[in-house]
Amino acid sequence: xxxxxxxxxxxxxxxxxALLVAGKEYVGVMKLHKDAPEGKVREVFNEFQxxxxxxxxxxxxxxxxxxxxxxxxxxxxxxxGRNILFKxxxxxxxxxxxxxxxxxxxxxCGAHMHELRRIRAGPFTEDKNxxxxxxxxxxxxxxxxxxxxxxxxxxILPMERALDFxxxxxxxxxxxxxxxxxxxxxxxxxxxVESGIKPSDKVAVFTLKGEAVALxxxxxxTEEILKATHGxxxxxxxxxxxxxxxxxxxx
Amino acid sequence: xxxxxxxxxxRELLTKSEDETDPKYGCRPEExxxxxxxxxxxxxLDKPSGPSSHEVTAWVKRILGxxxxxxxxxxxxxxxxxxxxxxxxxDRRSTRSLRGGN
Numbered sequence: 031x032x033x034x035x036x037x038x039x040x041x042x043x044x045x046x047x048a049l050l051v052a053g054k055e056y057v058g059v060m061k062l063h064k065d066a067p068e069g070k071v072r073e074v075f076n077e078f079q080x081x082x083x084x085x086x087x088x089x090x091x092x093x094x095x096x097x098x099x100x101x102x103x104x105x106x107x108x109x110x111g112r113n114i115l116f117k118x119x120x121x122x123x124x125x126x127x128x129x130x131x132x133x134x135x136x137x138x139c140g141a142h143m144h145e146l147r148r149i150r151a152g153p154f155t156e157d158k159n160x161x162x163x164x165x166x167x168x169x170x171x172x173x174x175x176x177x178x179x180x181x182x183x184x185x186i187l188p189m190e191r192a193l194d195f196x197x198x199x200x201x202x203x204x205x206x207x208x209x210x211x212x213x214x215x216x217x218x219x220x221x222x223v224e225s226g227i228k229p230s231d232k233v234a235v236f237t238l239k240g241e242a243v244a245l246x247x248x249x250x251x252t253e254e255i256l257k258a259t260h261g262x263x264x265x266x267x268x269x270x271x272x273x274x275x276x277x278x279x280x281x
Numbered sequence: 282x283x284x285x286x287x288x289x290x291x292r293e294l295l296t297k298s299e300d301e302t303d304p305k306y307g308c309r310p311e312e313x314x315x316x317x318x319x320x321x322x323x324x325x326l327d328k329p330s331g332p333s334s335h336e337v338t339a340w341v342k343r344i345l346g347x348x349x350x351x352x353x354x355x356x357x358x359x360x361x362x363x364x365x366x367x368x369x370x371x372d373r374r375s376t377r378s379l380r381g382g383n
Contacts, residue, residue, distance in 0.1 A: 049353030188310030
């Protein structure tokens with residue numbers, strides 16, 4: 031399989047956990063084993079949108095219990111004989127090969143996946159800032175030769191980009207270092223909060239300069255956070271920023 | 282109604298209380314200098330079809346001369362690895378049965 035593979039470097043490897051649970055988007059070619067009427071194909075494709083039940087493939091490395099996955103959309107891009115070019119947006123952990131197999135079974139004719147390319151992993155897509163191994167080799171060499179930092183910026187993105195679709199909470203300078211030491215985030219430290227946060231949602235905590243400080247779990251909703259004057263609002267799950275970058279203003 | 286993909290959800294930034302940030306501390310992510318640009322960096326890599334995600338990640342590590350790198354979401358279904366293991370196992374099994382037959 032080819033396509034979008036975010037590679038996190040050094041300290042940034044800590045953001046990978048956010049990417050593993052992020053949604054994915056694929057383009058693939060499905061091959062039907064017998065002819066099937068186009069109307070039926072479109073009907074079955076529609077049925078596989080929304081919540082689906084999926085049993086991981088027999089040889090997958092996870093538990094074989096049936097699990098629920100959300101298919102955000104499943105679009106047919108082109109039908110040519112028994113070949114169907116499709117695009118799917120899905121929750122992390124959806125087996126596309128299995129999805130194709132199950133669609134084939136629902137159609138009654140059987141099907142398998144012929145080709146697959148990932149075009150999105152969380153916020154990373156193939157049409158924005160994507161580079162090949164050759165690009166990396168070339169640009170890194172140019173950086174080494176001339177010391178032009180622009181060459182690095184051409185292929186290395188800030189780790190914060192991995193969190194673009196997570197609900198965000200921004201905090202004061204004075205609250206940063208306590209979080210870096212593993213403290214939970216309390217109401218007075220918060221300056222801004224994004225809409226739509228519900229208790230137990232995974233959130234990202236940012237400085238006012240836009241640096242990622244930590245990943246956490248919201249204890250309160252956006253509305254509650256806006257009103258609160260004290261108390262823990264976010265439990266810190268994973269600290270992303272090293273200690274000591276911001277002043278230690280806490281006791 | 283169908284669930285929206287996370288990338289199709291629009292969020293609004295709401296202000297709880299204004300504050301300013303001191304330029305003495307930290308750095309805007311887009312303005313990081315070397316080596317922080319690498320330390321806190323992520324690459325949106327177009328994985329070629331041959332090598333595994335792990336191999337490709339190891340190459341990136343070697344090119345950049347760094348200690349750690351990790352990829353977000355393996356790009357080959359575990360079924361391939363499993364199938365390979367199963368096949369090599371069944372190869373062994375058939376070898377054994379061949380020997381047994383001898």
